[in-house]
Amino acid sequence: MRFDDTFAKTPFQLNQSIKINLPKNISVSIKREDLIHPFVSGNKFRKLKYNLLQAKQENTSTLLTFGGAYSNHIAAVAFAGKEQGFKTIGIIRGEELVNKIQENPTLKFAQECGMDFEFVTRQEYRLKEELEFITSLKKKWTDFYLIPEGGTNALAIKGCQEILTDIDTEFDYVCCAVGTGGTISGLINSALPHQKVLGFPALKGDFLQDEICTFVNSKHWELIHDYHFGGYGKVTPELISFINDFYKETKIPLDPIYTAKMVVGVLDLIQNNYFPENSNILLIHTGGLQGVAGMNTKLKNKKLPLIQIHD
């Protein structure tokens, strides 16, 4: 499927009801943003939409962005860039990955889409927002349109504000996974006054609260920090079996880094009486399924059970 076609029309909307036994007459549905596009799915489509339009308006021929070894964002920028006629550059965290492209499904895919890489040390990577570092990249790579790590900037948030639409007014709670805070910021800005937005950070630490506050105009939201499963990119055997059982029961695939942790969190909060009786909860499936292959490679190397989200 060409990304241009997806890009031009209003994305597909499906709120799928999750048919599992829940207490207190609570109901849960999931917005299948993962089905928007095979490679630019979920929040990646939302975040890139206005950024790519802006890059075109600025007549830029190159997109440069940042990401880790298995980044959904890197894969999405590489594919969308190729489809939209941009050259793409990925600044990748971890210089040791330079010789491991072929064994890393995300980097291999991005390279096949034509992305050029620069592998940097973790120390250098931390400078990614510093003017001096960006100026040095400009000297090396000529001019480019910069998309920040995770794709989060004001235009990305504008795109994420389009996730909720008229079909979502019936929900009392809107829940999503949180990485850099862009997706939840868009949801908070477009939620209705009777809706509370809950974010489930995939990372340890409480720095995101202040970051999100700079983007949003409402206080009707909360971050729930108890479901990161040890931190960013960390998984446990329990999380993997949850993903596999959830798929068997619902046929809905979840990714191990973001969406599965959020779904575990919501179901656990339901059991712990966080939500009042008759609550109608909407989960946002933000995609990320391209990362499953990379996680399965790691699990296989450790001789652990794999994620199975295909029939």
Ligand SMILES: Cc1ncc(COP(=O)(O)O)c(C=O)c1O
């Ligand atoms: C699949 C998926 N879900 C959720 C998120 C979190 O989004 P954000 O970084 O906007 O908080 C990400 C990361 O960008 C992601 O790749």
